[in-house]
Amino acid sequence: MFTIKTARTHELDDSRRAAICALCTAAHEEDFGTLFTFLPPDGLHFLGYLDDQLIGHAVVTTRWLQHNDQPLMRTAYIDAVSTLPAVQHRGYGSALMREVARVIADDFEIACLETGKEGFYHQVGWQTWRGALGGRSPDGLIPTPDQKGIMILRLPRTPDLDLDGRLTIEQSPARIW
Helix, strand or coil: CEEEEEEEHHHCCHHHHHHHHHHHHHHHCCCCCCHHHCCCCCCEEEEEEECCEEEEEEEEEEEEEEECCCCCEEEEEEEEEEECHHHCCCCHHHHHHHHHHHHHCCCCCEEEEECCCHHHHHCCCCEECCCCEEEEECCEEEECCCCCCEEEEECCCCCCCCCCCCEEEECCCCCCC
16 A cells, blocks of 8 residues: 655654665665755655555755746745655656645645656646756856756646746755756
8 A cells, every 4th residue: 555644854763764865865876875964854755655665755845936037936846756666657656746746735836846857747747947047146146057857836826937937046055956
């Protein structure tokens, strides 16, 4: 039986953190051992279990997108989306992402993520950003012309957006996107 549970970063003990890092490392074939050094305490983790085994994960943190010169949008930024390789292509990842969308719909204006697997996200309602991308810092705009794979999910409160317009996000200590 597949179930999805949620937990805040600060609620996860060392063993659950290690299990999440191992899952993400297996799914992405890159080391996710430092994942929790980049997440705020209030990050919301979606944990997908097949019986008692952790097979899926995504985490939502709050960031701020801006479309052209419109007001900032409270953004559910999705990271570390992972499905255990042995159970991929069985609908578990899609179910997890649909649950993420359902839970965040009332608290955020838009959702955003970065991926190299746009086809997966298209099937669950995400759209690829086609326009200019950049970061915002105290010193001004930081163009990111080589950035690829930025996707958005429109939520009930998402304003009208032109996918060919400019989209910026605040620069975080570790990255822009």
